Amino acid sequence: MSDADKLARRSSIGGSDARIIMSGDQFAVEDIWMEKRGESIELDFSEVVLIQLGNITEEFNADVFEHETGLWVTDMQQKVRHPDWEHAHATLDGKVRNCPDCPEKGIFEAKFMLPFNWSLEDAVKKYYGQLQHNMWVTGLETAYLSVLTGGGMWKMAEVKSDFFYQVAMEEAEREFWEAVQSGTLPNFPKAADTPIVVERTKIVDMKGNNEWSVLAGTLTETVEATKKHDSAKRKIKKLFPEDAMIAHGYGVKMKRGKDGRALYEITPAVPMDIAA
Incomplete structure (x- = not known):
């Protein structure tokens, strides 16, 4: 990692940071808090076998994904910042498209995991925060988690954007960054209880809920205004x-x-x- 990349990593929250912030692991959260403040000893990951295996197999993982799905992986290692918050970034393993020049379908996330006591559901749970962060930063609605294991197995999970999780995640990230800037030790796991994998089967009629009625009315009435606002924001930045x-x-x-x-x-x- 170059000095510029290290500085960029310290100046904002990435997907792997978000996973830790949302994990509820207080010690891990304090570690990245110290890293962002430049108070920790820089770790050398060059000899961490699993991390290096993940890096080495990333392109091969993308090749397998393309072969198995018929989709394309582009923009590998692209660095993206959230359009409205400079302290959130994502370094993407890639973007998924139907063809090289087609619109983006989602983000590509490549992982290497050991085959022992392994399940795709566990992989989704482990990396859910990272996937949701990267979708939030890019504005894309789908993440493709592509997993290679040491047992020669490949599995893929398609994960959808989770609005409620992302709201809780953004709040947690902003509180974490305030702690970084103020020097106050962060107190987590506030967001760790956010549901990650839940089988949602109920269909609920919200008629009769007055608050839902008011908010639903506001949402439907402001759709066109929101579209105009977003369009004007993009265009005025170009000026x-x-x-x-x-x-x-x-x-x-x-x-x-x-x-x-x-x-x-x-x-x-x-x-x-x-x-x-």
Whole structure:
């Protein structure tokens, strides 16, 4: 890992960090808290056999996935930041497409696991936080977990975006990052009780629930406005001059973050002075 990559890793939360934050392992959470603050001894993973096997077999794993599914894996090792929070990133094993130039279907996650007492369900549980984080960062709705084992077996699980889990995860990550910046030791496992793998079979009619009625009405009424908002946000960022630090006008202020990304905020309208 280059010095630039190490610095980038310390400056934001990645998928493997999210897995630990959501795991409920207080000691592991404190370890990455110290790492983000630059207070821990840098670990050398070059001799950790399982990690190296995962790295070495990653491209082969993608080849097997493509052969077995008929899908394509592209954009391997692409680094992505969350569009609205600079302290969340994902280093993707790849993106999954129907063809090399087709739209993205989801993210690709390659893992190598030992065959002893192994199950695909356990693999999904173990990496659920990482998968949900990477889907949240990229905005993609599906993760393809592709697992090779030391027993010569390949298995794949298709995991869908979990809105409620991601809400709890974002809250936990933001609280963790506040602890990093303030130097306060994080107190977890707050989010560890979030359900991971649940068989959901019930169909529930929410008629009669007043709060559901109000929120459902708001959601349906603001769909088009939300689409317009998101479209305007993407387009106005493209208008931000490359050599500008701050741009403002008509109630919108845009500034450039430390990583060079354009960040915007809605500012209150200021009444114009009218000469008497």
